[in-house]
Structure formats: C-alpha cells, structure tokens
Amino acid sequence: MEYLRFCVFFSFGIKFAASVFSADAPPAFESIPKEKLLILTVATEETDGFLRFMRSANYFNYTVKVLGMGEKWKGGDVGHSIGGGQKVRLLKKAMEALADQEDLVILSVDSYDLIFAGGPEEILKKFKQANHKVLFAAEGLIWPDKRLTDKYPSVRSGKRFLNSGGIIGYAPYINRIVSEWNLHDNDDDQLFYTKIYLDPLKRETLNMTLDHKCQIFQNLNGAVDEVLLKFGTGRVRVRNTMYDSLPIVVHGNGKTKMYLNYLGNYVPNAWNYENGCSGCDDDLLDLTQLEEYPNVLVGVFIEQPTPFLPEFLHRLLTLDYPKDKLQVFVHNNEVYHEKHIQTFWEESKNVFGSFKVVGPEENLSQGEARNMGMDLCRKDATCDYYFSIDSDVMLTNRQTLKLLIEQNRKIIGPLVTRHGKLWSNFWGALSLDGYYARSEDYVDIVQRKRVGVWNIPYMAHVYLIKGAVLRKELKERNYFVLEKLDPDMALCRNAREMTSHREKDSPSPESFHMLRPSKGVFMFITNRHDFGRLISTASYNTSHYNNDLWQIFENPVDWKEKYIHQNYTQIFTHNYLEQPCPDVYWFPVLSEKACDEIVEEMEHYGSWSGGKHEDKRISGGYETVPTDDIHMKQIGFDKEWLHFIREFISPVTLKVFSGYYTKGYALMNFVVKYTPERQAYLRPHHDSSTFTINIALNNKGSDFQGGGCRFHRYNCSIESPRKGWSFMHPGRLTHLHEGLPTTNGTRYIAVSFIDP
Structure with missing residues (x-):
C-alpha cells in the first residue's frame, strides 16, 4: 500500500513539474513591471539629506512623489523623541486617490536619512518573492514602546521589530492601513504601524510581514557592525554580512545618520575604485561665467602663539582671487603677534576691500570671536561666502578659494594635514560620545589614495560657508558655543544636528510640541587638490628673539x-x-x-x-x-x-x-x-x-x-x-x-x- 502511494505521488510530481517548466506554462512568479512601482515620501524642506535621496532615486530612475513640500512641519522632533504622525496623515491623503489601483505597488520611505542602493526591478522581484501584500522594514531594536516586545511574533532568525521608515505593499492594502489614522501630527507614526501589525487578525487579514533578513530594507540603528561596502564595477552596494543580503533601501535611523553619510560617499555611484569620484563635477559653479567674482569675508583666527605667522599672513596676500572682493576680519588673541599684525596691516590695508582687527585687549573667547566673524557675513546681504581660516593653516595652493567656491557646497573645507602624520583637519567618524573615531577610509583620504569630495561629521581650521546658508539654515547666533565642546566641535554639531526648537511664530501652548525636523547641513572635505598643511603649535616657545628658528623639529x-x-x-x-x-x-x-x-x-x-x-x-x-x-x-x-x-x-x-x-x-x-x-x-x-x-x-x-x-x-x-x-x-x-x-x-x- 505504501509503495502504491509513493508511485501515485511520484507520477503526479512528474506531471506537475512538466507543466511548470513547459514552454507554454506561466512562470511561478510573474514579474511586476517597474512602471507599477511608485515611491511616496514626505519632505517639507529640500534639505541636503533630501537632495541626496533624490539623487540616488534618479540614478535608478525611480518614480517619486514628494508629499508635504513647503508645509510647516508639525510632526515632532523625530530624531530625538516620538513623533512623525504628520507623515501618516500626508500618506493617508495621497492614498485616497490610489486606493483602487490593485496592481500598483507603493514604496513609502523616509527621505532625509535614506538612500537607494538598487533599482526598481530588484526591489519588485524581492517584494514578489516575499509573497505578502505588505512588507515593513525590520530592525533589532524596539521603538518607541519596549513594553510591546512580548507581543511581537517570535522569529527564528532575523530582525524582530517593525520600523516605519520603509513600507512596501499593494496600494489597496497600504490604503487600508493608513485609513485607520485619526491621531495628531505629533503622535508617533511607528507606534501606529506597530499596533496594527501586532494585531494578529489585522496581520493576517492584511497579509503583512517584516523584512526580517534585510532583503529590501537596511536599518542601520543597532546594525552598523553588520554592514559593509561591497565595491563592484559601476556602482557600490551595501552588504549585510549577517544575512548575506544586498539591501536596496538604506536607512540611517536613530543615531546612525553620520554612518549613512559615510555610506553615501560611495553608494550608489559616488565613488568607486574604477572611476574614482563620479559626482565631484556635478553642479559645479563656473566662476568664468559670472559677471564678477563673489564677495568673500575672510575670518582669520590667531588663538595661540603660532610659528611662521608672517608667512601665513603673506599667503593670504598671494591668494589668486580679486583682493577688492575680499573683506578681512582678524581676531588676534596673542600680544606676541601684535607686531606681525601691525606689519601685515601696513602692507595690505589698501589692498583688501576692508580690514578689521580685533585684538587681545577685547578679551574675547574663541567662541565669541568666531561668532563675531560669522555674524559680519550673516548681517551683510552682499557677503556671498564666509571663509574661516586659523593661523596654523599654511595654504600652499593659491587657487584654494576659487576651487572651494567652484565645488558649490554649503560648507566645504580643503584637506590639510600635518607633515608626515595622519593628523588632519577632519574626522571621518564620531564615537558614541561625539568625539574622534577613525572611519575605514580616513587614512586613504588623508593620503589621497581616495580622491573626491567627502561628507564628513567634523572639520576644523579652514572651511568655506555660503553666506545664504548663514542667513537661512544657520541664521541663529552662537553656533560656536555648545555645552563644553570646543568652538569647532560646537559648530559642526550644530550644523549636523540643527537642534530643533520651538517655532517662534506660533503663539499657542501647543507650539512647544511643534518642533522642526533636524536640517542636517552636510559638511564636506575635498582632497581633489593639494591645498597645504597644518603646522604644529603645541610646543611653540616665544622666549627667543626669533622663535621660528627653533621649529626645525616640529x-x-x-x-x-x-x-x-x-x-x-x-x-x-x-x-x-x-x-x-x-x-x-x-x-x-x-x-x-x-x-x-x-x-x-x-x-x-x-x-x-x-x-x-x-x-x-x-x-x-x-x-x-x-x-x-x-x-x-x-x-x-x-x-x-x-x-x-x-x-x-x-x-x-x-x-x-x-x-x-x-x-x-x-x-x-x-x-x-x-x-x-x-x-x-x-x-x-x-x-x-x-x-x-x-x-x-x-x-x-x-x-x-x-x-x-x-x-x-x-x-x-x-x-x-x-x-x-x-x-x-x-x-x-x-x-x-x-x-x-x-x-x-x-x-x-x-x-x-x-x-x-
């Protein structure tokens, strides 16, 4: 009897296989045309993060619809607390017009902290293989309510918890989910989706699951150690080493935005070994096409006794830039250097457009002095750029100012390093406490084995900021003063995180909860040229008559x-x-x-x-x-x-x-x-x-x-x-x-x- 059953089953299996693999039989999974994929994302402002998101989307020819552009953000400070309900409201409204398109696949993603590493065909194939109607991103950390941990279905392998930064599903099913939204803009979107997913009946009815093994979505929070760059011909991928997957949507959620910035220096096509920097010449500003050169305020900061200061000052005079377009502000904190400033002033007082010196008698702190210099540009509508340079920077490239302006970035600095050392004016990464950490590519960038324009978390000593940025994104004062950080660290943290604040134009008590999202102004370092070097000031002894003579070692x-x-x-x-x-x-x-x-x-x-x-x-x-x-x-x-x-x-x-x-x-x-x-x-x-x-x-x-x-x-x-x-x-x-x-x-x- 058992033998008979086996023969019947075996015969049936052969016939089934023949039908599946015959030329006339339809494929087991019918592919979804890429035209049937629509990306919906919420962005109220065109931040640097949003523009990066759009560049990666355009690279793969995604169809993207942006929701909420120009609308006031009322969804809370999602980078630091609960919030984001405004995203669900906007998505709910958008889905009303799409709800009846049964074959339309909606990909709802964040934009400020997200990039694409793969194209529509790949994402649709992986979605089809998941064999569910709705697929949420997954992560290893639960947010925002840890008390819900036990209600999550157990998983043998993979990420267990839902993340709302990535959702893919058929339009009718997405619509059924978001149509349940009846909360406030500053309520938490992830908690809303979590409660729906944790309802066993809804999970089954809506045929929902999580992308447990990061086939489509890679959330970086709690998973940075799992992720590596995978260099290939043409473009760069992100590889999850734990599940051996190649995620398509890379999301820098939580405190991983700086790591996403690092990945974004390569993914999808920013830099690779074959072609180097493919985006370095995008959006360049051609100075030769301008009627006149931009006005630049040069802020010079002498905060400690500095060797070779006359040579430093002379290099400012030799910059290849129209001197009448340069306004000079000098803060000198050292009595020892007053003779050098006096000599420089006598040589150049009629050379630059203007020349202002604030000396040690003013008793300004570094932060106060740097705020003063930045304010001079911020308050002057004709100031196109603010170029800050410390006295320990020896610019050997006379074209530095032009080269920085041409790169057309909001904040950009030239790479300068200390001779014979890996000490430079930038950090490739930050530790958990916000201080120095070495990124994987730091040494190659410093040694110019990798040449390009790099999004980095910290820079110091020398940088260029657009005047328009000072009057908009960085319009608040005191950017150089923050907690116990040194001035440059304070500036970079303020620019990176743009700590949210209460809206000043909203008089209601509710305005305390109406927090603007982090703008995250990107800072870049360029090593496309040899710009100069940093000198050491640590052991400079001013007790001699000619102190620079003793600097042969340092x-x-x-x-x-x-x-x-x-x-x-x-x-x-x-x-x-x-x-x-x-x-x-x-x-x-x-x-x-x-x-x-x-x-x-x-x-x-x-x-x-x-x-x-x-x-x-x-x-x-x-x-x-x-x-x-x-x-x-x-x-x-x-x-x-x-x-x-x-x-x-x-x-x-x-x-x-x-x-x-x-x-x-x-x-x-x-x-x-x-x-x-x-x-x-x-x-x-x-x-x-x-x-x-x-x-x-x-x-x-x-x-x-x-x-x-x-x-x-x-x-x-x-x-x-x-x-x-x-x-x-x-x-x-x-x-x-x-x-x-x-x-x-x-x-x-x-x-x-x-x-x-």
Whole structure:
C-alpha cells in the first residue's frame, strides 16, 4: 500500500513539474513591471539629506512623489523623541486617490536619512518573492514602546521589530492601513504601524510581514557592525554580512545618520575604485561665467602663539582671487603677534576691500570671536561666502578659494594635514560620545589614495560657508558655543544636528510640541587638490628673539621653506656648487632670512667671547686660536643646529667627498664676529675636525669690507663670500687656513667643526 502511494505521488510530481517548466506554462512568479512601482515620501524642506535621496532615486530612475513640500512641519522632533504622525496623515491623503489601483505597488520611505542602493526591478522581484501584500522594514531594536516586545511574533532568525521608515505593499492594502489614522501630527507614526501589525487578525487579514533578513530594507540603528561596502564595477552596494543580503533601501535611523553619510560617499555611484569620484563635477559653479567674482569675508583666527605667522599672513596676500572682493576680519588673541599684525596691516590695508582687527585687549573667547566673524557675513546681504581660516593653516595652493567656491557646497573645507602624520583637519567618524573615531577610509583620504569630495561629521581650521546658508539654515547666533565642546566641535554639531526648537511664530501652548525636523547641513572635505598643511603649535616657545628658528623639529617643511636657500636642491639636481680651491666646496645652504635671524639672535644674546685664549666653554678651558664668538649651545640652539647639519650638510658631504659617511656630529658650533675694532682676522690654523663648514651670514660690500679665507697649502684665497653660502673643507691635515682681515663694518660667519 505504501509503495502504491509513493508511485501515485511520484507520477503526479512528474506531471506537475512538466507543466511548470513547459514552454507554454506561466512562470511561478510573474514579474511586476517597474512602471507599477511608485515611491511616496514626505519632505517639507529640500534639505541636503533630501537632495541626496533624490539623487540616488534618479540614478535608478525611480518614480517619486514628494508629499508635504513647503508645509510647516508639525510632526515632532523625530530624531530625538516620538513623533512623525504628520507623515501618516500626508500618506493617508495621497492614498485616497490610489486606493483602487490593485496592481500598483507603493514604496513609502523616509527621505532625509535614506538612500537607494538598487533599482526598481530588484526591489519588485524581492517584494514578489516575499509573497505578502505588505512588507515593513525590520530592525533589532524596539521603538518607541519596549513594553510591546512580548507581543511581537517570535522569529527564528532575523530582525524582530517593525520600523516605519520603509513600507512596501499593494496600494489597496497600504490604503487600508493608513485609513485607520485619526491621531495628531505629533503622535508617533511607528507606534501606529506597530499596533496594527501586532494585531494578529489585522496581520493576517492584511497579509503583512517584516523584512526580517534585510532583503529590501537596511536599518542601520543597532546594525552598523553588520554592514559593509561591497565595491563592484559601476556602482557600490551595501552588504549585510549577517544575512548575506544586498539591501536596496538604506536607512540611517536613530543615531546612525553620520554612518549613512559615510555610506553615501560611495553608494550608489559616488565613488568607486574604477572611476574614482563620479559626482565631484556635478553642479559645479563656473566662476568664468559670472559677471564678477563673489564677495568673500575672510575670518582669520590667531588663538595661540603660532610659528611662521608672517608667512601665513603673506599667503593670504598671494591668494589668486580679486583682493577688492575680499573683506578681512582678524581676531588676534596673542600680544606676541601684535607686531606681525601691525606689519601685515601696513602692507595690505589698501589692498583688501576692508580690514578689521580685533585684538587681545577685547578679551574675547574663541567662541565669541568666531561668532563675531560669522555674524559680519550673516548681517551683510552682499557677503556671498564666509571663509574661516586659523593661523596654523599654511595654504600652499593659491587657487584654494576659487576651487572651494567652484565645488558649490554649503560648507566645504580643503584637506590639510600635518607633515608626515595622519593628523588632519577632519574626522571621518564620531564615537558614541561625539568625539574622534577613525572611519575605514580616513587614512586613504588623508593620503589621497581616495580622491573626491567627502561628507564628513567634523572639520576644523579652514572651511568655506555660503553666506545664504548663514542667513537661512544657520541664521541663529552662537553656533560656536555648545555645552563644553570646543568652538569647532560646537559648530559642526550644530550644523549636523540643527537642534530643533520651538517655532517662534506660533503663539499657542501647543507650539512647544511643534518642533522642526533636524536640517542636517552636510559638511564636506575635498582632497581633489593639494591645498597645504597644518603646522604644529603645541610646543611653540616665544622666549627667543626669533622663535621660528627653533621649529626645525616640529615644523620641518615650514622651517625649510623659510630658512633653507632657494637654490639648495639644485646642488643635487644641477650640480649647483663650486670648487674655488682644491677640496674646498662652496654651495648655497641658508636663506637670507635665516642668516639675518641667526645674527639677530646672537646680538640679542650679546655675550661675545672677545677672542680670548681662556675659554671656560670648551674642554680644558684654553683656546689656542680664539675667535670673538657665541656658541650655539649658549643660546639653546645646539640640538637644532646639529639637526640642520644632519639634514642639509650631510647630503652635500656625501656628494663632494664620495664614500665618506659623516656622523653629522660637532662639538664646536658657533657664530664668529669680525670687526676691525675687536678682532679683524684669524691667524693660520688647522681645525679640530674631519671637515669644517663656514657659512657667510651677511653681505660683503654692504655690511663689511675685506674678509675671506686663504688656504696656505694651495696659496688659494676666497675673498668674496656670498651670504647664505657655505664653504666645506677638510679640517685637521691638509687645509691650513687663515681668516683674512675685515677692514670695515662687521662680518658674521657660522662655523662647525664636524666629526671631531
């Protein structure tokens, strides 16, 4: 009997399979035409998030109908508390005209914090495969009423709880759900949908289920660790690693909006490995097509002692932008820098459109000063842009201002980094407590392995803001003051979150509940060009006469730019050096500025030795061939000078004395002063060194007459020293030499006996 039943069943199965797979048989699931999918979303304002949503929808050619645009938002502060009922009311009204279209599929989604990662065909296929009339998004966290947890159906695997940010279903069924709405705009939409879903009879009658395994909807709240970017040819997907699914609708609900911003830097087609940044040239502002350049207020903030400030200020003058279109506001919080500001003002007071300085006597906090600068632009209707820059930013790209304006973003900053470090002016992510966290792509962006325009949660030091944004989205004052945050963190948090507030134009007590939604102004960093660098201010000591000289360790690039001769690198590229005597080499090494500041530092110290034989500064206390000098060690410059030798003298040594690898060490490093009145010359002698450098620190002719050096063995004299140029010659054995008399003025040279 059992055998007979098996044969009958087997025979029936073969016939059924033949009918299913025959050429004339209809498919098991008939596909839904993409024309039958309509997206309904609620947005009362065109925020940055909404515009991003529409870009992703347009990329996949979705049909989108926006509900409530221009309407006052009365649905509560949904980012921080219950609310959102206004969305259901608007959806209910829209569905009244669509209720009888049985084959129409409605996809109701949020817009401010949502992007698409796939197209209509895929979403309809997955909806059809779910085999339900209505499918809600699911998440692992319950909101807003945890007491309802036990009423949810148990699930073996997947997300258990409903999320109202994504609903897909046939129009008649969606209409039947939302037609039950009879609450207020500021009541909670998710609670409304939850109660319907938790009613077993309604759940069965309306044939509802949840997208438990994120086939269509990916809610990020509580699931960030499950999500990875999946790079492919053409576009980028989001992959849920827990369920091995490729969600189509990615929703940054709860506190995951910044993570959605990170994903949105790639999904669906913003950046990939094959094509780089595909959207960087979208909506560019072509400055060449404008009748005149926009007006820019430049806010300069000097909040702590800052090395290389004159060079920073000079770079503002060299920006490639019409100076009459630049208004300058300077807040200087340091008395030490008043001399630099005064010099800059005298140079540029007639260059810029206007020039305003607020000094340390005003006793403004950083937040107050930054608010003041921003207010100057906010209150001036002709101010098109506000460009804020801190004094520790060295803009090496003269086109920076133009390049930022052309990107046409509300808030954008140029990437600047600290030389040789991963320290930059932006954060790729935030930790749960709102402070620094490293995003997966941070290092690649800093090192410019990924080039583009990046939506980021925090920036500082230098950024450009549209004047219109200051007068609209950021029209309230005190954006730089928030709790215990530093000013830049306060600004970024205020711009990101735009903390909702009571509507001022509504006099009723109910207005306390009528909260505007978070605007979420996006902030961008661009690394499409090399803009410059950040300098270190942490250990800047202002106790010297010329303090920048001591910055060779902290800020080596800026030190080199200021203090190394402009032709130094040509020694190696064009053999730019001379040999005036056998084994005596002559090459440029120090800039005129370096020479002047070293001399000034020595004269400021003032304790010249007088050229006496007794010298307690050296071992043994006796100098056989004394000079009128000051040792580098006396002014606390010995470590810096030895580093200069290793960095800039040692490479030349290897070039001219091939095969000799110097240790770059010297016990005797000093500046000599020759004058007819004190010490005019130096008698013949050998140096206690393997080789010696002798750098001219001032000019023959204008600063002194005479001078020079004569090498006895070769009867060779060099009588025309060049400022900033160094002699290099062997010390102990072959090059007996003497200092020729200085006949007028004062001659300064820097000497080191290297490898004693």
